[in-house]
Amino acid sequence: MILKSPSQSQNVELIKKIKDGKFKIAVYGLGHVGAPLAAVWLRAGAHVIGVDKSKKVLAEARKGKTTIPEPNVNEAFKHGINSGRFSLYDDPIKASQDSYFKMICVPVLSQDQDLSADLSAVSEVATMIGKGLKKDDVVSLNPSVPPGTTEDVVIPIVERESGLNVTSDFCMIYNPERIYEGRAVKDIEENYPAIISSVGPKSKEIAFTIYSLIFKKGVLLLDSIRTAEAEKLFEGVYRDVNIALANEIAKFCEAAGIDFWQARDAANSQPFCHIHKPGIGVGGACIPVYSQFVLDVAKKINVLCEVTNISRAINDGMPSYCVRQAIRLLKFSELPKSTVTILGLAFRGDVSDTRLSPTYSIIRELQKFGVKNIRIHDPFVSNDPNLLKYDNVSLTSDLKKAVKDSDLIILSTDHQEYKKLGKKFIGNIPVYDGRGLLDRNLTNKLKILTIGQGNNKIK
Numbered sequence: 001m002i003l004k005s006p007s008q009s010q011n012v013e014l015i016k017k018i019k020d021g022k023f024k025i026a027v028y029g030l031g032h033v034g035a036p037l038a039a040v041w042l043r044a045g046a047h048v049i050g051v052d053k054s055k056k057v058l059a060e061a062r063k064g065k066t067t068i069p070e071p072n073v074n075e076a077f078k079h080g081i082n083s084g085r086f087s088l089y090d091d092p093i094k095a096s097q098d099s100y101f102k103m104i105c106v107p108v109l110s111q112d113q114d115l116s117a118d119l120s121a122v123s124e125v126a127t128m129i130g131k132g133l134k135k136d137d138v139v140s141l142n143p144s145v146p147p148g149t150t151e152d153v154v155i156p157i158v159e160r161e162s163g164l165n166v167t168s169d170f171c172m173i174y175n176p177e178r179i180y181e182g183r184a185v186k187d188i189e190e191n192y193p194a195i196i197s198s199v200g201p202k203s204k205e206i207a208f209t210i211y212s213l214i215f216k217k218g219v220l221l222l223d224s225i226r227t228a229e230a231e232k233l234f235e236g237v238y239r240d241v242n243i244a245l246a247n248e249i250a251k252f253c254e255a256a257g258i259d260f261w262q263a264r265d266a267a268n269s270q271p272f273c274h275i276h277k278p279g280i281g282v283g284g285a286c287i288p289v290y291s292q293f294v295l296d297v298a299k300k301i302n303v304l305c306e307v308t309n310i311s312r313a314i315n316d317g318m319p320s321y322c323v324r325q326a327i328r329l330l331k332f333s334e335l336p337k338s339t340v341t342i343l344g345l346a347f348r349g350d351v352s353d354t355r356l357s358p359t360y361s362i363i364r365e366l367q368k369f370g371v372k373n374i375r376i377h378d379p380f381v382s383n384d385p386n387l388l389k390y391d392n393v394s395l396t397s398d399l400k401k402a403v404k405d406s407d408l409i410i411l412s413t414d415h416q417e418y419k420k421l422g423k424k425f426i427g428n429i430p431v432y433d434g435r436g437l438l439d440r441n442l443t444n445k446l447k448i449l450t451i452g453q454g455n456n457k458i459k
């Protein structure tokens with residue numbers, strides 16, 4: 001593995017072509033990953049072609065707007081449109097014909113049936129890119145994928161559709177995106193080195209030149225694409241397993257009458273101890289999905305990944321466990337006529353992304369206990385078609401309205417806005433804090449039960 005800093009020798013001619021707008025970059029999928037990447041290239045002076053299946057995403061981009069709330073992206077889009085450096089295409093083959101560098105930024109999620117990776121969007125885009133591919137073009141796959149996807153799925157499609165060969169005609173790069181939603185542009189430009197692995201003529205030099213133009217932290221060149229694909233999944237597995245450990249310790253503390261949060265702070269003062277935060281559930285399109293990809297591959301090659309497996313089960317069980325804790329703050333017989341307010345629909349704090357949010361599981365768990373009236377508050381989500389699946393569930397961005405006359409509040413998402421909730425809002429309503437977010441002084445005065453704290457509030 002080599003770490004190269006941007007100051008090391010680069011292909012000067014290629015950089016000039018990118019900055020002059022001649023080496024056009026097509027970004028396929030302008031979502032949470034693709035939109036910030038397109039913005040970063042625009043900020044670096046490149047000509048970007050944006051491609052997306054969604055008419056709405058393209059229409060907004062043509063107005064210089066993104067559909068995802070991410071700092072600095074709207075500004076870059078607007079400037080790109082005004083300067084003629086940002087073109088939006090609804091023809092993916094033409095986008096491939098007109099560009100030299102093609103980035104695949106479409107989603108790879110778990111399939112509902114067996115939780116294996118759904119590569120349909122990636123395969124579709126690879127087909128379109130292949131149909132428009134020219135000799136010496138560069139293709140980059142960016143989503144997190146099971147090891148083997150680039151070499152066994154994407155390259156064969158591109159070669160078949162183009163009639164070109166990766167060992168002599170074009171470059172294939174794997175570059176997993178490592179952004180944290182809400183600070184994606186900063187992460188790409190300043191916070192992390194790019195992970196790169198590639199095949200094809202001069203591919204290492206080209207990959208290094210292209211990526212070191214935007215990643216100030218440099219480029220980590222890995223020898224094998226499979227290793228680069230696995231690396232990204234391991235980042236997610238590490239988080240999943242450590243959150244599961246925090247959840248296990250938190251449950252132990254609750255039963256033993258120990259304050260998890262004080263114990264955690266004290267333990268983490270030792271430099272080798274990094275106990276994560278426990279929580280009501282692990283959601284989003286990354287952490288739970290990446291562990292699942294590893295488990296799916298492990299099954300196929302007959303390897304037992306026991307820690308990953310049990311961690312997934314622990315984290316998946318948290319919404320049910322936490323709801324059982326929360327409803328103990330009410331009388332069981334009163335549950336069917338109770339109104340429960342859930343604070344937060346996004347899968348984590350201060351983002352609007354609701355994919356695989358634990359809040360959906362909380363709704364289902366409450367309904368199993370006969371709760372009929374459920375209100376959800378989220379400052380960042382004003383509309384969610386997924387909620388149509390559930391009866392008697394309303395969504396509002398008005399906190400006062402959400403909490404008024406409620407019988408129980410369950411804090412599901414760690415939006416910073418909830419940190420300042422005080423007696424004025426909560427009054428005498430019992431609260432289950434599933435994220436350990438609320439002020440500890442407050443939790444002693446009001447009827448608040450925090451994950452990881454003893455059961456002393458439960459009658």
Ligand SMILES: NC(=O)c1ccc[n+]([C@@H]2O[C@H](COP(=O)([O-])OP(=O)(O)OC[C@H]3O[C@@H](n4cnc5c(N)ncnc54)[C@H](O)[C@@H]3O)[C@@H](O)[C@H]2O)c1
Binds near residue numbers: 125
């Ligand atoms: N969201 C994150 O924080 C994050 C972080 C790191 C890595 N990733 C990886 O990036 C991948 C992409 O995630 P995302 O969060 O950007 O997804 P997303 O759903 O936010 O955006 C995907 C975009 O691709 C478009 N699209 C879907 N199919 C298409 C097709 N066939 N042709 C053209 N456009 C198409 C969609 O309309 C959408 O605009 C994920 O699968 C994940 O592996 C995500």
